[in-house]
Structure formats: structure tokens, C-alpha cells
Amino acid sequence: MSLFLIAALPFLGAVFPALLIRAGRNAAASAAGLTTFLAFTGLMLHIPAIFRGETVFAAVDWLPALGLNAHFFLDGLGFLFAAMILGIGLLIILYARFYLSREDPMGQFYSYLLLFQGAMVGIVLSDNILLLLVFWELTSLSSFLLIGYWKHLPEGRQGARMALTITGSGGLAMIAGMLILGHIAGSYDLSVILQNKEAIQSSDLYLPALILILLGAFTKSAQFPFHFWLPHAMAAPTPVSAYLHSATMVKAGLFLMARLWPVLAGTPEWFYIVATTGLVTMLVGAVIALFKDDLKALLAFSTVSHLGLITMLLGFGTKIAAVAAVFHIINHATFKAALFMTAGIVDHEAGTRDIKRLGGLRHLMPVTFTIGMVAALSMAGIPPLNGFLSKEMMLEEAAHTVWNGSHLIVPVLAGIAALFSAAYSFRFIAHVFLGPKRSDYPGHPHDPTPGMWIGPAFLVVLVVLIGLASAKIAGPMVATAAGAVIGGEKLPYYSLKLWHGLTPALYISIFAVVGGAVLLALHKHLEKIWNALPRPEAKTIFEAAIRGFTLLSRGLTEGLHNGMLTRHATVMVTFTVAISYLAYQSGILSAATRAVQDPGILPVVGWFVLVVATLFIVAKHRNRLLALVLIGAVGLVVSLSFNYLSAPDLALTQISVEVVTIILMLLALNFMPKETPVETPAFIRMRDGALSIIAGLGTGGLIYALMMRDFAFPTISDFHLANSYKGGGGTNVVNVILVDFRGYDTFGEIIVLGIAAVVIFALTEAVLGSKVRAYLLNREPDLPQAGDAHPLMMVVVTRVLMPLVLMVAAYIFFRGHNLPGGGFIAGLIAAIAIIMQYMASGFSWAAERQRFFYHGIIGSGVLIAAATGIGAWFNRKPFLTSDFGYLHWPPLEEFEWATAALFDLGVFLAVVGAVLLALESLSRFAWQPGIGTEHAMDINPARDDAADKTGTEG
Amino acid sequence: MELLVASAVGILTAAGIYLILRRRSFPVILGLSLLTYAVNVFLFATGRLVSGAPPILNKYEEVVYTDPLPQALVLTAIVISFGMTAVVVMVALGAYLSSQNDRTNMPAEPEGAGDDE
Structure with a gap:
């Protein structure tokens, strides 16, 4: 199956549970399970190739100019992770079906789960690192939905926010790191980057890239000091915890470190940052886990500890340590998922997961007990289970590692961590299942339905099998995946077996197991000491930091933009002036290459009128009219x-837009104050004036400098001039550009114009629906009204003019392709013709004669333009490719037809509809009952004068 | 000629910015209109100034044409700025009618928030 399909299936499948939930919870769960199963099967089909050591590719160029391509590849490492994600995903889907209660929206759950699953599969299959980053962020977002699934619980919401903040900001750092990495390697494809070890490690940017990428990996994989989000994410339903924290989300960081291991590892920087972080995390997590009473919290901190273990192994930078890391990734996924599901079963059946309230469950839940015990013993590192094998390999590696000249520090700390790890694993067994049966469980503990225990039981069988026959069962997988991690080089000698002889690792192991048992025996006393010790609470620190950041950004925002438009505008203008000045200072101004043209008398007159009018506007702007x-x-x-x-x-265009704009503003001014009061002190006006003059000088100077010079680069205008007639069939180049060359822009523009008109309509509805309506109905005009609302002459003239104006519009429309005109101008002219009727004969009169809704006109315009564009598809041409030809029908002269005219018709309709909808909406503010008249132009002397009065008075 | 156009752009810009910095909505709208003119003429002038050479192709003889591209850009800009002006006018009018106040600045305290009913 194509890698595309494997990555896409979970996303496609995410739709079904949400839809199928109406058909019942089984339908939703089956849909989710089936999708995952399909993807899993598709993945398994690649087994032969993968185990031959081949790499499977699937590539589609998406945005090659940006280096962003949909390139996927599957090698041993990707295969291992994809198999874990999809395989454990299947078990979780089954488990969740029985775990979630009737009240939980299960369709939503499975949709989120599949989204998350798809994002994870995407990460491990991506070849392109930009694509990988997209999936990386998707896991942060979808895990946010999963962790906060129980929206009614504040812990759920806080935990989800914390996880998103930490992993999301780590992801941002990683984006920067990945971009640097791609920049050094000269490609954003992993398969290329992985070949460039020397170039990357010798680059000056190696350390910044390493730190940024590790920030992403460490936050995702909950490494100290970012480990605290993981325990808080335990507020999620247990299936989510089991999935996210055993095989997927937190392993993404490990995956990335393993993926980039060939190019990033092996330097002292890598060793000291990664191995040390891993070591500290392993130790801290293990110690805290021993003192957690919440079963899931215990497992959460143990996860943190094990993630630290794997990170440390990757950090060692030796090939054999990488093999151990891969092996432990597999083992941890099996026993930890089983343990989380066991904890969920206990919580589900006994009604609590507080260890202090549990104990003696082995009599009541024998199946659960067996599963939990085997998994926990594996976590403790007891032979012959799989946890023992990889822990031995880890201890063996640790025993050989020298940290800053010291031979002891790594093995001793790793031994202590293993000791605590054994202790909390034993506690999981002893304090939950062993001991006397109690009489005060909140629920009635009993073994659950098989649906809930089959998943963990299957994993536990794996735990035992891998332990007993590791070389047979896990050997090939470890070899291919580890081979991929170390970059295809020859694997070092290692053997996956239980007995290696009397090695230092065995002594440390024995010490850890015995010590763990002793610690458990002393647990009561140790706990007293632990509780008495002062400990920093990560959540408080996190919240204080968030509060600090909020205060800082609020202070900054309110300083610059406190909601006052004047402040905002002043800041913006000042900033623009400042950076323009900087650009002017640092740039070069070449000598003028064009001569100044001599203006005639006409331009000087026009300039004079413009300048005087503008100055008067500024001086007299308080008189608004x-x-x-x-x-x-x-x-x-x-x-x-x-x-x-x-x-x-x-x-x-300008003159017709001018007409509608002025009418529009007059309509608005009718309801607004006619004077602007003096409010600002003189010095503020001086300051604003100075700022404006500087900005004006800058803008004027810039355009003057531009006009005095020739184009720095050859322009594309010549292309348009040369091809307008040949390619577009029109001699009016501007119009051909609008409807043909840049038709896509125009298409977008009429949509925007339509949206603007609809926004105005919606705002009118909203305002008129409020108490404003009552005010408007009772409003007395503040200016003296015209004696005759509908002057006879005006009514007559506008009605006579209407067909003429429409004819002019039609003429302008049709000639637009070859002479000045076109859909925009014709639309504005036609709109003006109709507005004149509103003005002369009154709103009610015109509204009664309105046949089509303006919304519909806008919509039909956009649809006609779109249909014209789509028509090109039928000729196998791209969207909006135009066609034209010439017809000769005697006795007419030869004339041209062009599909662009149809497009222009769409533009025309959209403009007419938008202008009229905007103006009509504003006019509705003026409507009052009784101002309407049947006879706006009453020239019939036979009609009773008195009856007509009512109409014209209002 | 260039000087006339450049100075007109400068004056329109300065007047527009000054009015945008006022505290009532109507002068701000006037300022936006002036700034729109300034920007449109600015964009238009990037095609350099030529008189008497419209970009209408002459089939019969070789003549000089002015740059058509800025014209096409400005044409759409003029129409879009109408849409923008209309929305801003509507917002200003709605705000004034709802609050009986045409200040552009929000009051420090949301006075009488929620007294819509």
C-alpha cells in the first residue's frame, strides 16, 4: 500500500466515527478499528522490503520552490514506530470501547484519536522535515483535544493547556532548529540531510540547531525540566494515557533524536546535553514515582524515567547504545501500555486509583492481577521478561561510560535509578494486588469483560515471548530499526539473550532488585521523610511563569495599542516613518535617469485646485458637510x-466611484453630528501635524525619486502589451489584464466586494434590530428638510434618464475589451442609474419596484465568473483560461466574441449588486413609517390633493 | 509634471494622516479617503507619467503606450477601496447610533456594558 494512503487513512477515517456515532457506539468503534486495521495491514505489506534493508519512497512535489514537498519514506525505524502506533492503536480502540461510559461522546473520542494517530504516522513516515514539522504540530493540537477530552473536569482542561503550551512552544523552537539544519544541508529532505554528517557537525550553526531541535524533542518526550506536563496530562481518560504515553506522543521526541542520530550524535555537545538530561530525568522520574499514590501518576513518572533512560542511551552516541535504545523503545511500549490499561481497569472496577485505598485485589481480579504483575515485573527488570534484557544492556553501556573524567558517576546514578524503578514496580504489585482483601473499596472490584483485558493480555504475552526468545521474535526488528538509526552502517556485535555471564550489569541489576525490595519494605518511613522535605511544585512554577508572561505581554500590548485608534495609528505611522528613514539611510540613491516633463497650464490648475481643496479639508474638517x-x-x-x-x-472608474462614495457618506452624515468639536490640546495637534508632514514628505519624495528613474528591472508590462491582442483578443490592455491575464485576482476581488456588501447588510440588520430602531423612528431631523422630498423635475429627469444611462452602461460594457470601459465601470454606471431612482422617487417607491434581491445579483455575478473560469477545464485548460474568436454575420461588420466578456458580465453583476446592497442598507436607516408614497411623482391633477399630502409630508 | 504629482501625493498623504489621527469617526473616514487617493496615485505613478499614450492598442501603426499594469492594479484598488470605505462608514454609523457617541477611542471602562436590552 502506498505510504500516502497509510498516512492518509487515519485522517480520512477520522470523519466516520463522528458521523457513525448515531448508528451506535459499536459502529463508531468498528469504523475507527477498521481504518486502523487497514492502515496496519498496508504497513505490514512492506515487511519483506523493510527486512531486506530497503527503503520505500513515495514522493509528490508540493511547493518545490519552498522546499516543502510531500515526500514520505519508510525504513526500519519508521516501520517500527508506525507498527507500534497503529498496532497499539488497534488495542486502544478496542479497550476504549469498553472503558468509556455511556455519557462520554464516543464518536468524538475516536475522531480525535484517529486524527492524533494520523499525525503520529505522518511524523514517522515524513521524509521532508517541513512536512514532519506540520505533523509534529498536529500531534500537539490533537493531543490537546484528547487530553482535554473530559471538558467538564478542570484538571483535564488545565492539563491539556499545559501539555499544549509546553509541547507547542518546544515545537516552535524545533521549527527554527530544523530550518537551520535544512539550511546547512541544502535540502529539507531527511534522506539528503542524513548524508551530510560532516557538513552539519563542522558548521558554526551546529550548536544552535542542536539546542533548538533538542528543545522540541525534550519537551515532547517530557525530559527534565519539561517533564511536569506529562503527569498533569493524566487527567485524560486512561485509553488516551495508555496510547499517548506508552507508544506515541512522548516517543515522538525519541523518534526524532533517533532519526537525526546519524548526523547529530557523536559530538561532545550531543553527549553532554542529551545523555546528562536523560540521566537526570531517569533518576528524578524514578524517585518521584515511588512516592505517588495515584496509580496513573506513578505510571506517569515511571514513563518520564524510562523516557530518560532511552534519551540517555541515545545520548551516549555509541552504536551499541543505539541498539539498546531501540530495544527498550519496543519493550517499554509493550509493558507500559499494558500497565496503563491495567490501571484503567482497576480504576474502572474498584472505583478508585488511589493506592492507599487499594490492596488485596488479587483475589477479586485474578486476570487483571496476572497481567499487571507480569508487566510490572518486566518494568522492574526481572528475568526472564523483556524489560530485564534492555535494562541489562543499558546498565552494561552505563558501566562503560565516562562522564567528565569520572568512571563512576553514570553507572552509580543509573543503578540508583534502576533501584527506584524496581521499588515502584514492586509497589504497583504489592500495594494494589497483594495484601489482605479490604471491605471499603468505593466500587465492586471484579475482572472486566474480555474486551478490556484482551488488549493488555496480548501485550503481556509479547512481554514474555520477547523475554524468552528475544533473538527470534524481536531480533530482526531491532536489527533493522537500529540499522536505520545508525545510518545504514554495519551493526556492532550484540546478542539479545538472558545470560551474559557475570557482568557488571548483572551485579548492578541484582543490587537494584534487592534494594528495590528493601525500599518497598521501608516505604512507610521513607514516605514520611519525603513528605517532610520541601519540594518545588512544577505546576505552581509553571502557572507563575504563565502569569508573568501574560502580564508582560499585556503591558506591552496596552502600551502600544490600548484600544485607542489614535494611539494605534500614531504608533504605526511613527514606526513606518522610522523604518523608512532607516531604509533611506542604509540604501543608495542612484542618479536620476529621466528628465522632468514640462507641465502644461492645465495640470498646474488641477494641482492648484487639489492642493487648495486638501488644505481646506484639513483646516475646515470640523464642518463635516x-x-x-x-x-x-x-x-x-x-x-x-x-x-x-x-x-x-x-x-x-474614479469618477463613478466618487459619485457613489459621496452619496454613501452623505447618507451616513445625515444621522451623525454635522460638526466635529475641538477636543485635543493644541500641542497634540501640532505633534500630529508634524508627524503627518514628515510622512507626507517621505511619501512624496519616494514617488518623486521613483518617477525620475527608469525601471531597475525589465517590467512584465511589455509582455501584456505584446500579448493583449494576440493572446487575449482585446486592444484595451488594462481590461484584458483585468479579465484575462490577472483574471484570478479580479475573481477574488469581486468576491471581496460582495463580502463587504453583505457585511454592511448584516451590520444594518444587527443595528436596526437593537434599540437603535426606536431612536431612529422617533428622531427629529437636525437640519431643515427640503420642502419637497421628491421634486417634480428631478423625478421626471431621472426616470427619463434611466434607460439612457442603462444603455450607456451596456455600451461601456461591450466596448470594454477594446476601448476604455468594461464590467467595473459599466457596473458602477448602472448602479448610479438605479440609485438616482432611490434619491428622486424615494426608498419605498424604488423598493417596491425592485425585482431581484441584491444578494442574488452579487451571487449570480460571482457564479457566472466562476462558471466561465471552470468552462476552461472542459477544454483541458487551467481555471480562467479565456478563448475568443471572430464572427462575420452579413450585413453586420465582423465582430469579436470572447469568453472574457462572460467573465466581465460576472464582474458587472457583482459590482451592481454590491454597490446597491451597500447603499440600500444605509438608506434603510432613514426609513420611517408613512414617508412612503404610492405617487412619488404625482402629476395627475384629477387625484385628490389631500390624499396625496400624507405621502409627501414625512 | 513629476513634481506636481509627487507634491500632490505628499500633501494628500499628510492631510490623510493628520485626519486619521483625529478622535471622531467622521474625520477618520475623510482621512482614509484622502489616503486612498494618495495611495492610488502613488501606485499609478510607479508606471511613470506619460500623457496622450493610453494603453489602447493601435492596430494600424506603431505608437508608444504607457504602462498598463499599474493601471489595472489601481482600477481594482479604487473599487476595493469603495468597499472598504462603505464598511467603515457603516461601522462608524452603527457605533454612533448605538452609543450616541462618535469617538473612535474606546472608553477606559466599558461603561454600561451589556445594557443592550
Whole structure:
């Protein structure tokens, strides 16, 4: 099965449980199980190739320019992890079906679980490190959903947030590290990076990259001092804990360290950072685990300790240690998943997982007891179980390791950690299952249905089998996976067997087991001492740190942007001016290459009008109506100058937009104060003025400098000029660019315009739905009203003009491809024709004659444009490829047809609809009952004068 | 000619920014309009100034054309800025009608928060 499919199956399957939950919980669980099983089977089909030592590839270039490609590969290491993720996933799906209660939304659970599973599979199969990072972040997000699955529990929510904060920020550091790594290696593909050991280790950027990547790995794998999120994540349902903390989430960090082992390991930096962190984590986790009374907390800290063990092994940097690490990854996954599920069964049946309230369960739950005991003995490192084998290998390696000149420090600390590890494993057995039967269990302990114990039982069988016949059962897997870790070089000699003779490791093991038993016997006394000792509480520190960061960022945010628009704008303008100045200072200004053109008299007049109007606007802006009129004058000059400077299309667009904008602002001003009061002190106005003048000088200077120089690079405009007629069939290059060359942009733009209009409509609905409506209905106009709301002359003229204007719009529309015009301008003109009717004959009159909803017009415009674009697909061309041709129908002259015209029709409709919807929405504020009239233009002398009065008075 | 256009852009920018820094919504809208003109003319002028050479192809003789690309960009910019202005005007109007106050700055304390009903 293709690697794509294996990685995609869990994501595809995630849809089904959520949908199928209506068909019952079994349906949801079966769907999840079936998907996982399919992916697992697909993976297993690759066994022959993998065990021959081959690597399976699957590649699709996605964004090659960014180095982001969907490249997957499967080697021994990836196979081992994928098999654990999918295999244990299957057992968890079965277990969760019986563990979750009726009240829990099971469909959601399985969907989250499959999402998480897909992300994990993605990590271990990715060849491209950018893709790997995407999956990495996905595991953080989906594990957040899983850990916080019991949303009603505050611990669940806090635990989920803590896990997300720690693993998420570690992931961010890792992104930086991976980018550096890719930069050094010159490729973002792991298969290339792994070949570049010398280049990477000799680079100056090696240490920063190493630290950043390790931050990601350590946070994910709960290494000291980031270990504290893991115990808090225990608030999740037990199946989640069993899955995340045995085989998947926390192993992702280990996977990454193993994956990058060939290029990162072997340096002193790697040894001292990774091995030391692992050693400390192993010790700290083991000691704390002994004193935890919550079964899951005990297992959580033991997980931390074992993760430390594997990290330390990887940190040693020797090949044989890497083999041991891989072996322990397998062993830990088997016994730890079984132990978590056992703890879940105890919690489920006995009603508590507080060790102090348990004991004597071996009589009541014999099956659970057997499973739990075997798994815990393996964790303690008792022969002949698999935990013993890898622990021996670890101790053997530790015994040979020299840390900063000391031969003793690593073996002694590792021995102590093993001692505590044995002690808490024994405690798990003794204090839960052994001892006298009690009479005060919160529940009624009994063995669960087989559905719950089959999963852990299967794992425990593996524990025993791997222990007894390790070379046969786990040997090939360890060899292929370890071979992949050490980068395809020859494996060192090792043997997976129980008896290695009287080695130092055996002595340490015996010391640890005996010492563990002694510690358990003394547990009561030790616990008193432990409880009396002052200990830093990680959660408090974490929360204090979060509070500190929140305060800091709030202070910074409120200093810069406290919700005051003026403050925000001032900061932004000042900042822009500052960086522009910096750019000007550090850049080079070449000599001018173009000559200044001599302006005629007309431009000077236009400039004068514009400058005077602008200055008047600033000086007189408190008189809002006057300022609005002057804005119109500025807009007029701007559109005239577009026309003068060879841009007829722009001139037409600008002047028609100007008309609608001014009408719009007048409509709004009708309800707003007509004067702006003086509020700011003079010095603030001076300051703002100075800032504005500096910004204006900068902008003006920049464009002047630009205009005085030729293009620094050849422009793409020549292409458009050359191909407009040949390729687009139109002589108006601007229009051809809009509807053809850059049709995608235009398509996006009409959608944005439509959205803006719909937003205005929605806001109008919201505002008119509130108490504002009552205010508007009772509002007295603050300015004297016109004597005649619908002047006769205006009504007559607008109605006569309407068909003429629409004809002009049609003309402008059709000629647009070859002469100035097109859908935008025609749309604006048609909209103005209709707005004139609203103005002259009144809102009610026009609304009654409105046949189509403006929403529908916008929508049909966008759909027509989209359909035109899709039409190109039927000719096997990309979206929005246009076509054109010429027709000759006598006696008509030859004329052109172009699909671009259809697209332009979409633009036209969208513009008409958007402009009218915006203005109509604003007009509705003015509506009052009784202002409507049947006879806006009442020129019928036969009608009773009195009856008509009611209409025109309002 | 270049000097006229550049100085016009500068003056429009300065006036626009000054008005945006005012504390009532209406001057801010006026300022945005002026700034829109400034930005549009700025973009347009990046194609350099040519008069009497519109980018309408002449089938019969070889003539000079001005740069069509900035024109196409500015054309869409003009239409989009209408949409933007309309939304801002609507927001300003809605805010004024709801609070009977057209200040742009939020009060330090959310006075009478939730008195919508």
C-alpha cells in the first residue's frame, strides 16, 4: 500500500466515527478499528522490503520552490514506530470501547484519536522535515483535544493547556532548529540531510540547531525540566494515557533524536546535553514515582524515567547504545501500555486509583492481577521478561561510560535509578494486588469483560515471548530499526539473550532488585521523610511563569495599542516613518535617469485646485458637510489627472466611484453630528501635524525619486502589451489584464466586494434590530428638510434618464475589451442609474419596484465568473483560461466574441449588486413609517390633493 | 509634471494622516479617503507619467503606450477601496447610533456594558 494512503487513512477515517456515532457506539468503534486495521495491514505489506534493508519512497512535489514537498519514506525505524502506533492503536480502540461510559461522546473520542494517530504516522513516515514539522504540530493540537477530552473536569482542561503550551512552544523552537539544519544541508529532505554528517557537525550553526531541535524533542518526550506536563496530562481518560504515553506522543521526541542520530550524535555537545538530561530525568522520574499514590501518576513518572533512560542511551552516541535504545523503545511500549490499561481497569472496577485505598485485589481480579504483575515485573527488570534484557544492556553501556573524567558517576546514578524503578514496580504489585482483601473499596472490584483485558493480555504475552526468545521474535526488528538509526552502517556485535555471564550489569541489576525490595519494605518511613522535605511544585512554577508572561505581554500590548485608534495609528505611522528613514539611510540613491516633463497650464490648475481643496479639508474638517464637498472636488481632480495621464479607464472608474462614495457618506452624515468639536490640546495637534508632514514628505519624495528613474528591472508590462491582442483578443490592455491575464485576482476581488456588501447588510440588520430602531423612528431631523422630498423635475429627469444611462452602461460594457470601459465601470454606471431612482422617487417607491434581491445579483455575478473560469477545464485548460474568436454575420461588420466578456458580465453583476446592497442598507436607516408614497411623482391633477399630502409630508 | 504629482501625493498623504489621527469617526473616514487617493496615485505613478499614450492598442501603426499594469492594479484598488470605505462608514454609523457617541477611542471602562436590552 502506498505510504500516502497509510498516512492518509487515519485522517480520512477520522470523519466516520463522528458521523457513525448515531448508528451506535459499536459502529463508531468498528469504523475507527477498521481504518486502523487497514492502515496496519498496508504497513505490514512492506515487511519483506523493510527486512531486506530497503527503503520505500513515495514522493509528490508540493511547493518545490519552498522546499516543502510531500515526500514520505519508510525504513526500519519508521516501520517500527508506525507498527507500534497503529498496532497499539488497534488495542486502544478496542479497550476504549469498553472503558468509556455511556455519557462520554464516543464518536468524538475516536475522531480525535484517529486524527492524533494520523499525525503520529505522518511524523514517522515524513521524509521532508517541513512536512514532519506540520505533523509534529498536529500531534500537539490533537493531543490537546484528547487530553482535554473530559471538558467538564478542570484538571483535564488545565492539563491539556499545559501539555499544549509546553509541547507547542518546544515545537516552535524545533521549527527554527530544523530550518537551520535544512539550511546547512541544502535540502529539507531527511534522506539528503542524513548524508551530510560532516557538513552539519563542522558548521558554526551546529550548536544552535542542536539546542533548538533538542528543545522540541525534550519537551515532547517530557525530559527534565519539561517533564511536569506529562503527569498533569493524566487527567485524560486512561485509553488516551495508555496510547499517548506508552507508544506515541512522548516517543515522538525519541523518534526524532533517533532519526537525526546519524548526523547529530557523536559530538561532545550531543553527549553532554542529551545523555546528562536523560540521566537526570531517569533518576528524578524514578524517585518521584515511588512516592505517588495515584496509580496513573506513578505510571506517569515511571514513563518520564524510562523516557530518560532511552534519551540517555541515545545520548551516549555509541552504536551499541543505539541498539539498546531501540530495544527498550519496543519493550517499554509493550509493558507500559499494558500497565496503563491495567490501571484503567482497576480504576474502572474498584472505583478508585488511589493506592492507599487499594490492596488485596488479587483475589477479586485474578486476570487483571496476572497481567499487571507480569508487566510490572518486566518494568522492574526481572528475568526472564523483556524489560530485564534492555535494562541489562543499558546498565552494561552505563558501566562503560565516562562522564567528565569520572568512571563512576553514570553507572552509580543509573543503578540508583534502576533501584527506584524496581521499588515502584514492586509497589504497583504489592500495594494494589497483594495484601489482605479490604471491605471499603468505593466500587465492586471484579475482572472486566474480555474486551478490556484482551488488549493488555496480548501485550503481556509479547512481554514474555520477547523475554524468552528475544533473538527470534524481536531480533530482526531491532536489527533493522537500529540499522536505520545508525545510518545504514554495519551493526556492532550484540546478542539479545538472558545470560551474559557475570557482568557488571548483572551485579548492578541484582543490587537494584534487592534494594528495590528493601525500599518497598521501608516505604512507610521513607514516605514520611519525603513528605517532610520541601519540594518545588512544577505546576505552581509553571502557572507563575504563565502569569508573568501574560502580564508582560499585556503591558506591552496596552502600551502600544490600548484600544485607542489614535494611539494605534500614531504608533504605526511613527514606526513606518522610522523604518523608512532607516531604509533611506542604509540604501543608495542612484542618479536620476529621466528628465522632468514640462507641465502644461492645465495640470498646474488641477494641482492648484487639489492642493487648495486638501488644505481646506484639513483646516475646515470640523464642518463635516463642507469637508465632504471638498473631498468630491479632490476626487474630481484625481480622475481628471488620470485621464490626462493616459489612463481613461481609471478616470472613468474614479469618477463613478466618487459619485457613489459621496452619496454613501452623505447618507451616513445625515444621522451623525454635522460638526466635529475641538477636543485635543493644541500641542497634540501640532505633534500630529508634524508627524503627518514628515510622512507626507517621505511619501512624496519616494514617488518623486521613483518617477525620475527608469525601471531597475525589465517590467512584465511589455509582455501584456505584446500579448493583449494576440493572446487575449482585446486592444484595451488594462481590461484584458483585468479579465484575462490577472483574471484570478479580479475573481477574488469581486468576491471581496460582495463580502463587504453583505457585511454592511448584516451590520444594518444587527443595528436596526437593537434599540437603535426606536431612536431612529422617533428622531427629529437636525437640519431643515427640503420642502419637497421628491421634486417634480428631478423625478421626471431621472426616470427619463434611466434607460439612457442603462444603455450607456451596456455600451461601456461591450466596448470594454477594446476601448476604455468594461464590467467595473459599466457596473458602477448602472448602479448610479438605479440609485438616482432611490434619491428622486424615494426608498419605498424604488423598493417596491425592485425585482431581484441584491444578494442574488452579487451571487449570480460571482457564479457566472466562476462558471466561465471552470468552462476552461472542459477544454483541458487551467481555471480562467479565456478563448475568443471572430464572427462575420452579413450585413453586420465582423465582430469579436470572447469568453472574457462572460467573465466581465460576472464582474458587472457583482459590482451592481454590491454597490446597491451597500447603499440600500444605509438608506434603510432613514426609513420611517408613512414617508412612503404610492405617487412619488404625482402629476395627475384629477387625484385628490389631500390624499396625496400624507405621502409627501414625512 | 513629476513634481506636481509627487507634491500632490505628499500633501494628500499628510492631510490623510493628520485626519486619521483625529478622535471622531467622521474625520477618520475623510482621512482614509484622502489616503486612498494618495495611495492610488502613488501606485499609478510607479508606471511613470506619460500623457496622450493610453494603453489602447493601435492596430494600424506603431505608437508608444504607457504602462498598463499599474493601471489595472489601481482600477481594482479604487473599487476595493469603495468597499472598504462603505464598511467603515457603516461601522462608524452603527457605533454612533448605538452609543450616541462618535469617538473612535474606546472608553477606559466599558461603561454600561451589556445594557443592550
